[in-house]
Every structure is written in C-alpha cells, then in structure tokens.
Amino acid sequence: MDSNDSSTLGLGSREIAELRQMLKGSLILPGDDLYDNARTVVQGAIDRRPAAIARVANAADVAQVIGFARQSGLELAVRSGGHSPAGHGVSDGGLVIDLRELRTLTIDPEKRTAWAESGLTAGEYTAATGVYSLATGFGDTASVGIGGITLGGGVGYLTRKYGLTIDNLLAADLVTADGQLVRADAGANPDLFWAIRGGGGNFGVVTRFQYRLHPVSTAVGGMLILPATPDVIANFVAEAEAAPEELTTVANVMAAPPMPFLPPEVHGKLVLMALILYAGDIEAGERAVARFRALASPLVDQLHAMRYAEIFQPEDTSFRPATVARTLYVDRIDRAAAGIILDYLQASNAPLRLAQLRVLGGAVARVPVEETAYAHRQARILVNLLSIYNGEVDRPVRQAWVDQFAAALPHQTGGVYVNFLDGAGRNGIHEVYPGETGQRLAQIKARRDPDNLFRLNHNIKPM
Incomplete structure (x- = not known):
C-alpha cells in the first residue's frame, strides 16, 4: 500500500x-x-x-x-x-x-517524590523506585500505562494503606486543547488539578506526572487459590475488610484455567483465585495472610516473602481477549451474594468469565469526596464482572449475561469506576461522576475544552 x-x-x-x-x-x-x-x-x-x-x-x-x-x-x-x-x-x-516514547523517570529519594513521563508502565516505574525501597501505587498489572490509570483514579495493591494513585499525585504537566503546556498542582491551575484526579483524559494530554513515594520494601504476597463456596467467598471478603491496611486483595471467582500447577481434576471448576499483598513487615505479613490460608485447604499457595516490585509478574502481552464487562460498588458480600455469584458463573459456558471483588476502605475513605473528581470514597467493595466472547454473534449473549449478573447482585450502593468501563454504554457518565462532582467537571470542561476536542474517552460534555 x-x-x-x-x-x-x-x-x-x-x-x-x-x-x-x-x-x-x-x-x-x-x-x-x-x-x-x-x-x-x-x-x-x-x-x-x-x-x-x-x-x-x-x-x-x-x-x-x-x-x-x-x-x-x-x-x-x-x-x-x-x-x-x-x-x-x-x-x-x-x-x-x-506516548510510549515518553519514558523519563526522575526519582528524588530524599524528598520521596518522582517525576514520571506518561509513556511509562506501572511495572517499569515500580521496578525503578523499588531500588530505593520506595513505591507509588499503580493497579496490579505491570503493563498498564501510568497515564490512564492515574487520570481515572488508580485502584491497586497499595490502595488501602496509601490511597488511590490520584491521592499521591502532586503535580502534572499537560497540554490543553488550545495547545498550551501548563502545570497543574495545588497552587497552579487548581481547577485543572482537581479535575484530572479522577476525571480521565477529558482535560488535556498529560506528558508527565509528579508522584509522592512511600517507603515500601518488604512484602508478603502472591497467589492463593481456594475452592469457591458461598462460605469461602463471604469469609474471604470479611477477612479482607478486617485485615490491616497494609494488606490488599484482588479476589477472582472464576472457572479454574488449565494452569500447570493446578491439579487436572480442578480445571474448569469454580475457584477463588486471589492475589494478595501485605506491604510491610514480613512477620506481620505472614500472620495476616495466614487467616486467608485457614479459610479452606488451598488448591495453590504461592504466598511468600518478597520485595514489593515482585508482585508485578511478567505477562503474556499476546493474550488479547475480546471481553464484555460491568462494574459496580456494593457494601457487602454475604453468603447470599456469594451464592448468586456462583450461580451465575456456573450457568455460563464462556471459557473465561469471572467476578472480581476488591475490598476498598482504609486510606481511600479518609479523603473527603470533594477533594478530587473520584466521587466514590465511601464505597466498600468494587466488583467487576467480565466475560470473554467469540465473535459478534456471541457478543450479545455474553453482554446479556453480565448485565443480568450485575442486576442480580444485592447490596449495591450506586456508582461505577471509570477505569473499568468498557464501551458498551450500559453505564451513564452520571454514574461515574454524580451530582456536584459531575456538574463541576462539566464547568471545567467548558472552560478548558469548550469544543470537546478530547472526546474519545468516557466523555464529560462541556456545560
């Protein structure tokens, strides 16, 4: 051509x-x-x-x-x-x-800050800051770009102890819709600084971020796979809520994939596949994770002492599944809710389907809701429902399943997390940015991008 x-x-x-x-x-x-x-x-x-x-x-x-x-x-x-x-x-x-070529990272270990260009990935940033036994929280996937996860909020392994990624954002350099390079922080362009902490890519293109770093060196973490029963799921969530804030879990209730370290008789059976991280003292971490081991006889136990950066494992970047998803917040996962989760997962024959449960709270909930554009500070549990599909004929079948699954879950508190939204349009922007948060964002959008140039996103229209 x-x-x-x-x-x-x-x-x-x-x-x-x-x-x-x-x-x-x-x-x-x-x-x-x-x-x-x-x-x-x-x-x-x-x-x-x-x-x-x-x-x-x-x-x-x-x-x-x-x-x-x-x-x-x-x-x-x-x-x-x-x-x-x-x-x-x-x-x-x-x-x-x-932005992938913007990869400069400047670390100040004494001030515990870092300037990072927006082409860096979470794994690259974490490995580099880990040399100094310092860290900023960025999700749970090494290959995710720091730009998108930051602008949407940033839920990850350090969330309960140190807050969302945006709670550790000190400043940003961005190019606005009129082509101007501006600094946004608490003193300069404070309206813009407020908006980019949760408002996504609606307000400009961030070229670099300044983050706060925290002392994080030793940790206990890894994968723990348990049989999925209503009691195990409900008790796992209860333990995650009661755990010290140093401990964060990502619990995936799903059909067990044919992993080589899983017994063949377990393949295809519903399991609770958890990623657990205690970011702190090894001895205290061992005590904390022991409570999860005790919930049932583990099918796989890979929990061990590590450096924090080790939790970001190598990935198969060629794995690009076509998926549909729904995201929501709930205030509890009790035995009845766990039973509904298992019933829906059992009823589907999608080769990959899951309900992901993330306990929040801790440092996230201590930030006043008006301080940033992330509007769901008091949400207790973030749920993400996902199914793979095979071709456009299969897509509506799987979309109907996740929609019905989401509607069936009890104890919903309203709202959705913008970084987990797909393009299906089942969630309105008002669910991401409700009430005064949405109104303030629309006003800032009208000042900063009145023509809505930055519209290929979960779009906030100018007021």
Whole structure:
C-alpha cells in the first residue's frame, strides 16, 4: 500500500508532509511496518485503523498534533499503555497521540517524590523506585500505562494503606486543547488539578506526572487459590475488610484455567483465585495472610516473602481477549451474594468469565469526596464482572449475561469506576461522576475544552 494514498488515509500527501515536518518524533501511517503493532490495544475486540499515529518525542510534539487535530477536524485518541477496556487509545480514521516514547523517570529519594513521563508502565516505574525501597501505587498489572490509570483514579495493591494513585499525585504537566503546556498542582491551575484526579483524559494530554513515594520494601504476597463456596467467598471478603491496611486483595471467582500447577481434576471448576499483598513487615505479613490460608485447604499457595516490585509478574502481552464487562460498588458480600455469584458463573459456558471483588476502605475513605473528581470514597467493595466472547454473534449473549449478573447482585450502593468501563454504554457518565462532582467537571470542561476536542474517552460534555 502507498502510505501517501489519501483515499486510504483520509489525509492528503501535503497534510502528511506537514504533520511529519512538525514532529521530532515519528509518524506511523497505514502500510508502514510498525502500523499494525502501533494500532493494537489490549482489548481484543478493537480493530481500528487510524489515519496516522504520532509517536511523540516531547510535549511540543503533543501540542503540534493537538493543533493539527483541531485544524483538520480529525478525531483524536491518546494512548499510554493501551489498556482502556473501551479501546480509547486508538481512533478509527483519526489521529493517535502515542506516548510510549515518553519514558523519563526522575526519582528524588530524599524528598520521596518522582517525576514520571506518561509513556511509562506501572511495572517499569515500580521496578525503578523499588531500588530505593520506595513505591507509588499503580493497579496490579505491570503493563498498564501510568497515564490512564492515574487520570481515572488508580485502584491497586497499595490502595488501602496509601490511597488511590490520584491521592499521591502532586503535580502534572499537560497540554490543553488550545495547545498550551501548563502545570497543574495545588497552587497552579487548581481547577485543572482537581479535575484530572479522577476525571480521565477529558482535560488535556498529560506528558508527565509528579508522584509522592512511600517507603515500601518488604512484602508478603502472591497467589492463593481456594475452592469457591458461598462460605469461602463471604469469609474471604470479611477477612479482607478486617485485615490491616497494609494488606490488599484482588479476589477472582472464576472457572479454574488449565494452569500447570493446578491439579487436572480442578480445571474448569469454580475457584477463588486471589492475589494478595501485605506491604510491610514480613512477620506481620505472614500472620495476616495466614487467616486467608485457614479459610479452606488451598488448591495453590504461592504466598511468600518478597520485595514489593515482585508482585508485578511478567505477562503474556499476546493474550488479547475480546471481553464484555460491568462494574459496580456494593457494601457487602454475604453468603447470599456469594451464592448468586456462583450461580451465575456456573450457568455460563464462556471459557473465561469471572467476578472480581476488591475490598476498598482504609486510606481511600479518609479523603473527603470533594477533594478530587473520584466521587466514590465511601464505597466498600468494587466488583467487576467480565466475560470473554467469540465473535459478534456471541457478543450479545455474553453482554446479556453480565448485565443480568450485575442486576442480580444485592447490596449495591450506586456508582461505577471509570477505569473499568468498557464501551458498551450500559453505564451513564452520571454514574461515574454524580451530582456536584459531575456538574463541576462539566464547568471545567467548558472552560478548558469548550469544543470537546478530547472526546474519545468516557466523555464529560462541556456545560
């Protein structure tokens, strides 16, 4: 294919030359060797073909692409790690700002702060800060980009002890819709600083973040797999709520995959596959995780003393399942709720389906709700329901299952977590940003991006 074929690109050769000349970084076009890799995101259902992908080298490049998008009218996508469940990191026929080359990390171990460019992943950041026995909380997946997870809130292994990622954000440099590079912190552009702490990518393209670092060196953690029964699930959640704040769990109730360390007779049976991390003293951590081991005879017990960074395990980045999901908050998982979870999982034949349960509280709940754009500070348990599907014929079947599953769960408290939303549109933006939070965000959007240039996201429309 001729990479300058305007009928294919939606861009003429003059526009391509103009855009290429603007950039210190590289421009990737259809037909280029890097194109298919550059347009690939984690959500396997996404197969979009952008007109051009700008792999930017600095903030000035970002400003140039933003200006070009405004002038051309092309849809603009922003990619950091490509983990958006809705595939917001790539546009069909539009422009992509690809941040992956922005990878500078400057650590100040004495002040316990770090400036990190937004192309870094959680695993890369954590490994580098771990050299100093310091950490900032970023989810639970090594390959997730720090940009998206930060802007949406950031729920991860250090959440209960040190809060969401946004609770440890000190400042950000971003390019706004008018192409200006601005600093947002408590003193400079405080409205913008408030909005980007939970409001997603609606307000600009962040090129680097300044984070607070915490002393985190030793830990006890890993995978614990237990048989899934109503009592085990309910008691697991109760133990997670009662545990010291140093301990965080991610409990996946699911059909056991054919992992080599699982007995063959367990494959396909419902299990509780938990990732557990106690970030602190080894002896105290061993006591804390022992309570989970005692819930049932473990099928797999990989809990062990480690350095914190070890919890981010290597991943198979070629695994890109097509999935549908629903996310919600509940205030408890009792035995009845656990029974409903098992009934729905048993009724489905999807090769991968799960109910993920994350106990929150702790440091998250101690931040006043008006302090950031994350509006669900008092939510106790975050639930994510997910199913894989095989092709467009299968998709509505699996979507109906997760929708019915979500509706059946008791003890719901309202609201959803923006970073877990897919593109199915079952949750309205008012559920993410209710009441005064949503109104304030819409007002800031009207001032900062009145034309809604940054719309390929869970969009906040200008008021």
